[in-house]
Amino acid sequence: MRLSPAILAALATAAASGALAAEGDAKRGEALFERCAACHQIGAGAADRSGPALNGIVGKAAAATDGFRYSTALRRLAEEGLVWNSETLDAFLADPRGYVRGTRMSFRGITEAQDRADLIAFLMAADTRDAASGFDVAPETLAIRGDAAYGEYLAGECTACHSSGGDIPRISGMDRDTIVVELHAYRAGAREHQVMQLVTARLGDEEIAALAAYFGALE
Ligand code: HEC
Numbered sequence: 677m678r679l680s681p682a683i684l685a686a687l688a689t690a691a692a693s694g695a696l697a698a699e700g701d702a703k704r705g706e707a708l709f710e711r712c713a714a715c716h717q718i719g720a721g722a723a724d725r726s727g728p729a730l731n732g733i734v735g736k737a738a739a740a741t742d743g744f745r746y747s748t749a750l751r752r753l754a755e756e757g758l759v760w761n762s763e764t765l766d767a768f769l770a771d772p773r774g775y776v777r778g779t780r781m782s783f784r785g786i787t788e789a790q791d792r793a794d795l796i797a798f799l800m801a802a803d804t805r806d807a808a809s810g811f812d813v814a815p816e817t818l819a820i821r822g823d824a825a826y827g828e829y830l831a832g833e834c835t836a837c838h839s840s841g842g843d844i845p846r847i848s849g850m851d852r853d854t855i856v857v858e859l860h861a862y863r864a865g866a867r868e869h870q871v872m873q874l875v876t877a878r879l880g881d882e883e884i885a886a887l888a889a890y891f892g893a894l895e
């Protein structure tokens with residue numbers, strides 16, 4: 677199932693140079709997201725922290741994440757029909773406490789319009805990253821207990837890309853089941869990404885389980 681070293685090297689270079697990634701602004705936005713990350717998570721496996729997880733936020737109704745305790749102020753605006761799109765996000769991020777008077781988000785805001793645009797581009801791009809959420813893997817497939825040692829052996833094919841940072845998501849320490857679901861989603865074509873579809877096309881269920889066991893157990 678292994679890809680040749682030459683193909684891997686070419687793919688890794690392409691991925692790192694951004695040729696396979698979204699536009700550059702989203703990349704800048706990802707770096708700017710540092711300012712949000714103390715309170716918000718985004719991407720596969722994101723959970724609510726002091727702020728709600730932001731997966732799929734662009735195009736979503738405000739205050740619509742189940743189980744998160746929003747301020748009365750934001751819930752009221754949501755009842756009036758507030759939906760997050762690039763315009764409303766821009767206004768909110770410029771001045772959170774002016775746009776939603778009484779918000780629980782204690783964040784001063786972002787003065788530079790370009791910074792806000794880059795952040796919003798990142799929030800949009802991150803949506804496609806989470807495309808697999810909701811993809812169904814049969815319980816018996818999810819229950820396969822992977823052999824972490826075999827996974828470590830197979831992982832040589834992954835670390836060419838997944839240890840280089842940049843646009844490539846970190847998979848070490850990711851939730852085991854999430855890794856299984858994401859890999860099956862790429863293999864089935866339910867999650868779009870040329871390289872990952874190519875990589876997973878060669879993996880069997882046992883191999884996916886082994887890789888998830890290995891990466892899931894890392895720090
Ligand atoms: C100090 C913590 C904190 C920081 C920093 C922070 N937020 Fe928030 N954010 C919150 C909280 C708390 C809420 C819920 C607000 C409410 O209920 O009024 C929220 C709400 C939001 C919402 C609305 C979510 C929804 O479901 O309606 C968006 C969008 C958002 N934040 C984006 C950002 C972005 C982008 C950044 C970085 C530029 C950021 N936040 C920085 C705490 C934070």
Ligand code: HEC
Nearest residue numbers: 687688691720805833834837844845855858869871875887
């Ligand atoms: C040539 C580079 C490359 C190789 C090789 C590669 N990946 Fe990926 N991988 C990526 C990129 C880029 C993404 C982000 C794709 C996207 O946005 O959907 C990704 C996404 C993922 C995700 C989803 C992460 C998330 O946050 O949702 C998992 C899991 C993953 N890869 C596991 C693996 C495993 C396991 C291997 C080895 C069998 C592997 N990858 C090999 C580049 C690579």
